[in-house]
Amino acid sequence: MIFKFEPIYLPRIWGGEQFQSVLKRKLRLDGKIGESWEVVDREDHQSIFSNSVYKGTTLRDALKEEGSSIMGPHWTKNEKFPILVKWLDCTETLSLQVHPPASIAQSLCGEPKTENWFIAHANPDSFLYLGLKNGTTKVDFFEALKNNQLEPLCHKVQSNRGDSILVESGRIHAIGRGNLILEIQQNSDTTYRVYDWGRKGLDGIERDLHIEESLASINFHDFEPHPQKMSQAKCEVIAECAHFRIRKFNFSSSFSLKLKNANQACSLLHALNGAIEVGGEIIEPYSQAISPYSAECVIESKEASEFLVTDQF
Numbered sequence: 001m002i003f004k005f006e007p008i009y010l011p012r013i014w015g016g017e018q019f020q021s022v023l024k025r026k027l028r029l030d031g032k033i034g035e036s037w038e039v040v041d042r043e044d045h046q047s048i049f050s051n052s053v054y055k056g057t058t059l060r061d062a063l064k065e066e067g068s069s070i071m072g073p074h075w076t077k078n079e080k081f082p083i084l085v086k087w088l089d090c091t092e093t094l095s096l097q098v099h100p101p102a103s104i105a106q107s108l109c110g111e112p113k114t115e116n117w118f119i120a121h122a123n124p125d126s127f128l129y130l131g132l133k134n135g136t137t138k139v140d141f142f143e144a145l146k147n148n149q150l151e152p153l154c155h156k157v158q159s160n161r162g163d164s165i166l167v168e169s170g171r172i173h174a175i176g177r178g179n180l181i182l183e184i185q186q187n188s189d190t191t192y193r194v195y196d197w198g199r200k201g202l203d204g205i206e207r208d209l210h211i212e213e214s215l216a217s218i219n220f221h222d223f224e225p226h227p228q229k230m231s232q233a234k235c236e237v238i239a240e241c242a243h244f245r246i247r248k249f250n251f252s253s254s255f256s257l258k259l260k261n262a263n264q265a266c267s268l269l270h271a272l273n274g275a276i277e278v279g280g281e282i283i284e285p286y287s288q289a290i291s292p293y294s295a296e297c298v299i300e301s302k303e304a305s306e307f308l309v310t311d312q313f
Contacts, residue, residue: 001295002269002278003054003062003070005047005288007087008037013202016091018180022121023087023286032202034089038288039268041081041187051281071266072293082313083244083268084187085288087120090179095207096129096150096195100217101169105190108213112169115185116239116246118308119163119227120272120286123178129154130165130173131222138220145211150195155224162230164238164246170219182270182286184310186243192217238308245312251305259297259309267291267311274305283307 009019009027012034019025019033027033039059040047046058054062059081067075099113117128132141136153144150154172159179167173172194175181193207194214201207228238232250239246249257260267268290269276271283277300283289291297299307 001052002281002283002289002291002297003049004051004281004283005039005059006050008040008045008047009033010035010037011202013199014092014094014177015089018089018091018121019087022180032091034091036087037084038087039081039083039085039290042084042189069294070290070292080187082187083310084185084189085268085270085310086183086185087286088175088179088181088183090175090181091177093177093197094175095193095197095199096154096172096174097191097193098172098214098217099167099169099188099190100192100213101219104216105169108216110190110192110213111186111188113186113188113190114166114168114241114243115183116244117163117165117167117175118182118184118238118246119159119161119165119179120182121180122159122161122163126159126178127176128157128159128165128173128179128227129176130157130167130227131155131171131225132220134223136220136223138215138218141218141220142215145195148198157226159227160230163227164248165225165227166239166241168241170217171222171225172218182308184239184244184246184268184270184308194218243313244310247309249305249307249309251301253304254302255305256298256300259291259299262294262296264293265311266293266313267297267309269297269299270308270310272306272308274301274303274307276301276305276307
């Protein structure tokens with residue numbers, strides 16, 4: 001048994017058409033679609049089940065009704081699903097931004113957010129900003145910000161398909177143009193923009209910046225991190241932190257993998273190249289599913305497949 005959901009598509013000024021061209025999805029929306037929220041349990045957005053007895057039900061309502069079956073016996077009825085999964089079509093470069101660490105998030109009226117990026121597609125000139133150049137101080141940063149010269153102080157790396165990057169709260173970052181990213185993150189939607197390249201929003205007005213909150217949140221000792229590069233290992237951990245673990249599985253031919261027994265921790269399954277199957281349910285390429293606590297999970301495929309598993313949340 002697995003649970004699948006309807007994607008929620010959101011317009012963004014930096015969005016494009018990679019959901020159609022790369023993910024092969026048929027969208028009924030016009031304009032720049034930048035995000036597809038795949039699994040979400042928030043007040044403003046709710047995943048809707050597309051299969052099982054819960055079809056048509058929100059994730060929030062299912063957790064209220066059967067939370068211990070989905071999440072395990074220690075689940076508290078009013079908790080939110082702890083992970084948010086989304087696709088990002090970054091046809092243009094996103095803002096230079098930061099998410100607040102847990103130690104100060106509440107005082108800033110925000111939520112901490114650690115996220116992981118898996119690069120599903122990147123153009124030859126695609127890039128990422130990750131952390132600061134060695135030796136950059138808060139004073140240096142503030143002076144550069146006043147003079148619109150932040151880029152030289154930010155650590156810029158080329159992005160490639162298969163790269164994995166853990167962006168912990170406090171790390172300054174920006175996703176460059178031409179990236180298609182699967183983002184797996186804490187259930188938070190707090191982002192502080194410190195610089196936005198002078199860009200205007202969809203309404204034609206320059207977007208708000210959050211200078212004070214950003215300066216309070218940035219880790220000014222976070223120098224020149226690098227992505228974890230793709231390998232051909234059959235199984236490897238590509239992200240691990242206090243909030244989740246992500247493993248990548250890569251099979252070159254048909255396979256059957258017992259991921260977990262019944263009454264073991266809830267897991268998220270993310271199909272990439274090649275469809276996978278659990279209990280007769282197909283997870284199409286670039287789609288997500290939940291394997292609940294109460295169910296055994298045996299993943300099978302008759303073809304070469306690459307997929308991620310998120311657990312320990």
